[in-house]
Amino acid sequence: MRFRRSALALLTLSALGLLLALPAVAQEAARTAEYRAFPVIGSRLAVWAIAQLHLNFAAFILGVPIFAVIIEIMGWRTGEQRYDWLSHEFVKLTFAAFSTTALLGALLLFLFVGYYPKFWAYFSGIFYPTFWVYALLFFLETFTVYLWYYGWDWLSGSKKWIHVSLGVLSNLFGTAILFVSNAWVTFMTSPGGIDEAGNLTSLWGAINNYTWMPLNIHRLIANVVFGGTIAAAYAAVRFLQAKTDEERARYDWMGYVGNFVAISALMVLPFAGYWLGREIYAFNQTMGITMMGGFMSWLWVVQAILIGVLFIGSNYYLWLGMERIPGSERYRRYIPYMIMILAAGFIVWATPRSIPVTPSEMRVMGGAHHPVLGVLGVMSAKNTAVNLMILTTFLSYLLYRRANKESVKPWVGTGMAVQWLIFAAAAAIVTFYGVYGYFVESIVRIGFSVYQVLAVLGALVLVMAIDIPMFRGARSTGEIRWGTIAPRSQYVLILLAVTFTWLMGLMGFARSGIRQHWHVYGVLRDTSPDAVTPALGYAANMITVVTAVFFALVLFIFWLGGLGEKGKAEAGGHAAPAIAGGSHR
Amino acid sequence: MRVPVLGKVSVFALLVMGAYTYYANSIPQLQSKPPEELSLEGGNVTPEQLVKAGEGIFKEKGTCEVCHRIGQKGTRAPDLAGIGATAAKRKPGMTAKAYIIESLLDPGAHLVEGYPNIMPKVDRPPIGLNRSELWAVAAFLESLGGTVGVKLDDIPKTAVAAEVKLPGDPKAGQAVFMGKGGCIACHKAGAIGASPVGPDLSQIAKIQTPEYIMAKILNPAGMGTVAGYPAGVMPATLGQTLTAREYLDLVAFLLTLKGEGAAPAAKK
Numbered sequence: 001m002r003f004r005r006s007a008l009a010l011l012t013l014s015a016l017g018l019l020l021a022l023p024a025v026a027q028e029a030a031r032t033a034e035y036r037a038f039p040v041i042g043s044r045l046a047v048w049a050i051a052q053l054h055l056n057f058a059a060f061i062l063g064v065p066i067f068a069v070i071i072e073i074m075g076w077r078t079g080e081q082r083y084d085w086l087s088h089e090f091v092k093l094t095f096a097a098f099s100t101t102a103l104l105g106a107l108l109l110f111l112f113v114g115y116y117p118k119f120w121a122y123f124s125g126i127f128y129p130t131f132w133v134y135a136l137l138f139f140l141e142t143f144t145v146y147l148w149y150y151g152w153d154w155l156s157g158s159k160k161w162i163h164v165s166l167g168v169l170s171n172l173f174g175t176a177i178l179f180v181s182n183a184w185v186t187f188m189t190s191p192g193g194i195d196e197a198g199n200l201t202s203l204w205g206a207i208n209n210y211t212w213m214p215l216n217i218h219r220l221i222a223n224v225v226f227g228g229t230i231a232a233a234y235a236a237v238r239f240l241q242a243k244t245d246e247e248r249a250r251y252d253w254m255g256y257v258g259n260f261v262a263i264s265a266l267m268v269l270p271f272a273g274y275w276l277g278r279e280i281y282a283f284n285q286t287m288g289i290t291m292m293g294g295f296m297s298w299l300w301v302v303q304a305i306l307i308g309v310l311f312i313g314s315n316y317y318l319w320l321g322m323e324r325i326p327g328s329e330r331y332r333r334y335i336p337y338m339i340m341i342l343a344a345g346f347i348v349w350a351t352p353r354s355i356p357v358t359p360s361e362m363r364v365m366g367g368a369h370h371p372v373l374g375v376l377g378v379m380s381a382k383n384t385a386v387n388l389m390i391l392t393t394f395l396s397y398l399l400y401r402r403a404n405k406e407s408v409k410p411w412v413g414t415g416m417a418v419q420w421l422i423f424a425a426a427a428a429i430v431t432f433y434g435v436y437g438y439f440v441e442s443i444v445r446i447g448f449s450v451y452q453v454l455a456v457l458g459a460l461v462l463v464m465a466i467d468i469p470m471f472r473g474a475r476s477t478g479e480i481r482w483g484t485i486a487p488r489s490q491y492v493l494i495l496l497a498v499t500f501t502w503l504m505g506l507m508g509f510a511r512s513g514i515r516q517h518w519h520v521y522g523v524l525r526d527t528s529p530d531a532v533t534p535a536l537g538y539a540a541n542m543i544t545v546v547t548a549v550f551f552a553l554v555l556f557i558f559w560l561g562g563l564g565e566k567g568k569a570e571a572g573g574h575a576a577p578a579i580a581g582g583s584h585r
Numbered sequence: 586m587r588v589p590v591l592g593k594v595s596v597f598a599l600l601v602m603g604a605y606t607y608y609a610n611s612i613p614q615l616q617s618k619p620p621e622e623l624s625l626e627g628g629n630v631t632p633e634q635l636v637k638a639g640e641g642i643f644k645e646k647g648t649c650e651v652c653h654r655i656g657q658k659g660t661r662a663p664d665l666a667g668i669g670a671t672a673a674k675r676k677p678g679m680t681a682k683a684y685i686i687e688s689l690l691d692p693g694a695h696l697v698e699g700y701p702n703i704m705p706k707v708d709r710p711p712i713g714l715n716r717s718e719l720w721a722v723a724a725f726l727e728s729l730g731g732t733v734g735v736k737l738d739d740i741p742k743t744a745v746a747a748e749v750k751l752p753g754d755p756k757a758g759q760a761v762f763m764g765k766g767g768c769i770a771c772h773k774a775g776a777i778g779a780s781p782v783g784p785d786l787s788q789i790a791k792i793q794t795p796e797y798i799m800a801k802i803l804n805p806a807g808m809g810t811v812a813g814y815p816a817g818v819m820p821a822t823l824g825q826t827l828t829a830r831e832y833l834d835l836v837a838f839l840l841t842l843k844g845e846g847a848a849p850a851a852k853k
Binding site for chain 1: 590591593594595597598599601602603605606608609610611612613614615616617618619620648651652661703705709710711712713753754829830833837
């Protein structure tokens with residue numbers, strides 16, 4: 001730990017030093033080349049690799065603490081030791097990734113300054129004041145996380161509330177850091193606060209540009225999903241490696257919690273995505289259309305497949321999990337229907353609308369859109385499909401939740417009937433607007449997606465509002481047999497983590513690729529030899545390589561963390577509480 | 586032999602990513618190439634060549650096809666088939682040529698019924714067509730149902746893609762010029778300064794490129810010596826003494842010096 005701490009301090013210092021040296025560097029930049037070439041792989045690939053890795057790590061150290069603190073609060077309020085242990089375990093994982101994140105961030109900065117001097121001169125001219133804010137926030141974040149982690153035992157018992165507040169505080173700082181750096185990337189996509197020649201007129205305008213807020217929300221939620229899937233994958237590996245039943249039980253439970261948090265956040269992610277998409281259209285129609293229908297149109301087909309894998313995989317995990325719950329047999333018969341809805345939704349979402357076709361292909365198809373499938377390709381159908389998939393996933397979770405419970409409330413019959421009615425109503429509203437969307441102008445249709453979202457969100461809230469009291473004090477049909485889940489379920493967790501990480505890489509490519517040959521869209525042109533925006537295959541190769549490196553680094557860091565643990569086990573420390581047979585709420 | 590868990594998990598993860606990668610490589614591969622600049626000023630082109638060039642721009646650099654189709658009614662933008670003829674009837678008293686040019690430079694001025702005002706000004710970034718390119722596109726549109734008669738001179742001179750400039754505040758730059766930079770000791774710039782040691786900079790933005798001006802400040806000796814003036818007099822240390830901000834402001838100020846009016850000071 002000592003070593004890591006000093007390494008981090010060193011990094012922070014050198015980053016600060018660099019900040020102070022920036023004006024001189026910018027001057028140097030203006031005097032010399034606009035671009036320099038990074039050896040062998042070229043500047044673009046160097047920046048790509050480091051930026052993607054940095055983002056992966058940053059998402060991890062921002063996402064994991066969010067639910068670490070949620071779990072800590074749960075443990076604090078319920079007094080259940082295992083939550084506190086789990087929270088500590090998660091913060092430990094974050095902690096291990098902290099210095100790597102900072103190192104990658106510094107590397108990225110060096111690459112910009114050294115290899116994109118013209119861009120950097122312009123960019124720092126706009127955002128220089130925010131660099132200081134960023135450095136300050138980073139310092140505060142580091143400081144609070146240290147306190148949070150090392151103060152775990154010290155601030156326990158009656159002082160626990162202080163400890164929880166530290167957790168909340170470090171998350172607030174973390175979120176603020178995210179927001180600052182989002183201002184930079186979104187400015188490049190949808191610049192604001194500048195005049196036609198690119199001169200800064202308002203710093204706040206540059207920060208609060210069209211896509212800033214939607215990206216903030218989108219990334220915040222996605223970070224939670226990401227942190228959850230990675231933590232679940234970590235638990236899965238530990239589960240598969242486990243030697244005793246007790247260990248298996250503990251990591252089964254940990255994987256379940258991580259996955260639960262991930263899915264909950266995943267269900268709202270598409271909504272944030274639509275908002276982001278809409279703002280891109282609002283900023284510039286051409287950009288929006290290029291993104292959805294131009295050279296990037298196939299990207300959304302790939303995205304749909306990945307999201308389909310995520311939804312189907314997480315449902316499958318819940319169904320496998322039900323097998324370890326006595327009493328769940330009652331619900332198995334619903335599973336085939338849910339598979340049908342998910343598969344249908346998947347197919348619709350993966351149907352492209354307009355993809356560039358050759359004239360001869362067009363002749364075979366009888367037009368630019370396929371006569372039958374083209375109908376499924378439009379946004380109306382896709383919105384409908386994804387909303388139905390979300391409803392289905394929610395149903396899976398609901399069944400899982402009540403798998404070993406029998407309500408003792410006298411009104412249970414009515415309650416369940418009302419719940420089904422709500423589901424049916426939400427599905428009907430979603431479908432109605434989906435179909436009606438074909439008969440109205442696109443402007444009106446965009447508004448419909450809001451009604452669909454509201455119907456689904458409303459159903460989620462209402463159903464839970466009935467479910468929670470209905471199953472309070474329910475009779476149990478048996479304890480969850482933690483640790484007895486089929487090992488293949490653990491591979492599902494790993495599948496989810498890998499898929500989501502890869503998806504993040506893909507969406508990052510989409511986000512920066514829609515700028516095409518611009519550093520700052522419409523303002524600062526990319527005149528480097530790398531100005532071509534590559535095709536999807538090239539991008540996929542790159543994403544895979546970087547993602548593989550990311551996981552290799554993560555494995556290494558976790559392995560280091562495990563080394564520390566081995567020494568500690570004898571000395572006491574945070575002994576893991578027993579889980580087996582522990583009741584699940 | 587038992588395969589260790591980490592081995593199995595790694596192979597599994599690689600297989601999953603491999604599947605995604607394989608799929609992404611198996612679909613049509615589309616790149617987005619940066620457009621090339623077309624310059625026809627001063628050159629002799631036949632109307633046919635012009636129309637051909639315009640068609641290329643329509644499809645590529647202009648990205649018109651994102652919204653428009655020819656011979657097919659789109660939901661986003663009107664069909665442009667026959668625009669060479671219909672353009673004459675759009676606005677009373679306006680020729681087809683004038684209407685076409687207007688609809689490129691100021692698309693909001695007249696909206697085709699039933700369509701929203703979403704078309705970008707095509708001479709502005711991000712499309713940023715230059716005069717030659719506008720000329721070619723206009724000729725191509727005329728050729729769709731009309732006769733090609735547009736001349737380069739029909740395209741207003743103001744219609745050039747706005748150049749990228751480094752951000753700087755000319756007003757603050759003037760202060761640097763008179764203060765910290767010390768330029769005023771040797772240079773006149775419009776209404777300010779009178780020293781004859783260095784050349785009069787009142788028209789510098791008109792006679793020199795931004796690149797030259799920027800480089801001259803940082804490295805006077807490296808940019809040659811202005812005829813009739815002594816070499817080595819202009820200080821070579823400005824790159825060290827000015828901050829990046831001051832430097833950018835100063836450049837912005839110099840770029841306002843176009844020799845018009847008495848007070849060249851900044852707007853605002």
